[in-house]
Amino acid sequence: MIYRIRHNTRYLYSDSVAQCYSLAHLLPRNTFFQRCRTAAIHVDPAPVTAAERTDYFGNHSYHFSVQFPHTVLEVTAESEVEILAQRQSLSLDFGANCADVRSLMSDLGNEENVVAREFALDSDMVQAGAELAEYAQPSFSDERPFFSCVRELTERIYQDFTYDPRFTEVATPLAEVLQHRRGVCQDFAHLAIGCLRSLGYAARYVSGYLETAPPPGGTKLQGADESHAWFSAYSPAEGWADFDPTNNLMALEQHITTAWGRDYADVTPLKGSVIGGGSGHSLEVAVDVVRLEGAG
Numbered sequence: 001m002i003y004r005i006r007h008n009t010r011y012l013y014s015d016s017v018a019q020c021y022s023l024a025h026l027l028p029r030n031t032f033f034q035r036c037r038t039a040a041i042h043v044d045p046a047p048v049t050a051a052e053r054t055d056y057f058g059n060h061s062y063h064f065s066v067q068f069p070h071t072v073l074e075v076t077a078e079s080e081v082e083i084l085a086q087r088q089s090l091s092l093d094f095g096a097n098c099a100d101v102r103s104l105m106s107d108l109g110n111e112e113n114v115v116a117r118e119f120a121l122d123s124d125m126v127q128a129g130a131e132l133a134e135y136a137q138p139s140f141s142d143e144r145p146f147f148s149c150v151r152e153l154t155e156r157i158y159q160d161f162t163y164d165p166r167f168t169e170v171a172t173p174l175a176e177v178l179q180h181r182r183g184v185c186q187d188f189a190h191l192a193i194g195c196l197r198s199l200g201y202a203a204r205y206v207s208g209y210l211e212t213a214p215p216p217g218g219t220k221l222q223g224a225d226e227s228h229a230w231f232s233a234y235s236p237a238e239g240w241a242d243f244d245p246t247n248n249l250m251a252l253e254q255h256i257t258t259a260w261g262r263d264y265a266d267v268t269p270l271k272g273s274v275i276g277g278g279s280g281h282s283l284e285v286a287v288d289v290v291r292l293e294g295a296g
Helices: 098-104 111-120 130-139 145-160 175-178 185-198
Strands: 001-029 034-044 050-052 060-066 070-083 203-210 227-235 241-245 257-263 270-276 280-292
Touching: 001 034, 001 145, 001 203, 034 060, 060 111, 060 280, 070 185, 098 145, 111 203, 130 145, 130 185, 145 185, 145 227, 145 241, 175 185, 185 203, 203 241, 203 280, 241 257
Parallel strands: none
Antiparallel strands: 001 060, 001 070, 001 270, 001 280, 034 070, 050 060, 203 227, 203 257, 227 241
16 A cells, blocks of 8 residues: 655744754655655755765664754655555464574574664663563563564553553653553553563664544544654564554554664654754644555
8 A cells, every 4th residue: 555644843933043953764764565655855944954864774864954043944754655565463373482582683693683682782762671571571481472472562561551642751761651651652662672672682663654544434634643653573583573552553554664773762753953942942743644545
């Protein structure tokens, strides 16, 4: 199936910004199941410098600077992405077991293992710990298929935690999320990653979009979709597999991948620094994910 995505971000500053320097991860990447057909970013006011690069993790990044006074900054990313159909599985009772995964990870002659081992280490926003290991442990045993255990962990997070956009901020510690059992998709992805790393497995943070359905009997509102986040777990025998604990799903054809990294800090959709701007700013974000007619 084919999706058209429009992601609009608008900053309104209380005073004039003299200069801004920004980094965006808004252009979908190509994966085994995903092909980015077209992608472009428009910035208003027009940037003085702008460049697309491939970052350390293979994501498409966009660097730009606006070097004259402004009180409004608007960044619009538009893309068209083709997603191949994938098969949803609820049990995943096959493949390498947990003991095999840990053993196979020690094979440093496997280049993919070497790359994946970085995602088993602590990162700025996700540190392994005893409490995370304790929460995760009931879902994992050496003889069970690894991805079946990850699927169970995904379901437990969905059942045990409440989606609450008012509870957390970008920098809310993972320990608070675990204690209060509340958060948003970013928090639940970090939680799952922390659980897996605490048990010695590799997991990465995935940023992107999710096609959402309109309310029953209603029509889909423009700008009603949002950026989304989930996680990917690694098995040396099977490779990477994506899971969405916010919705208790494997992340398949309704999930559009923009970027992946160790945690949110590596793939923030839009971040940067400004000179000026007064005491603060307001932020407006609108996302549209549209399945094209006759596609998929």
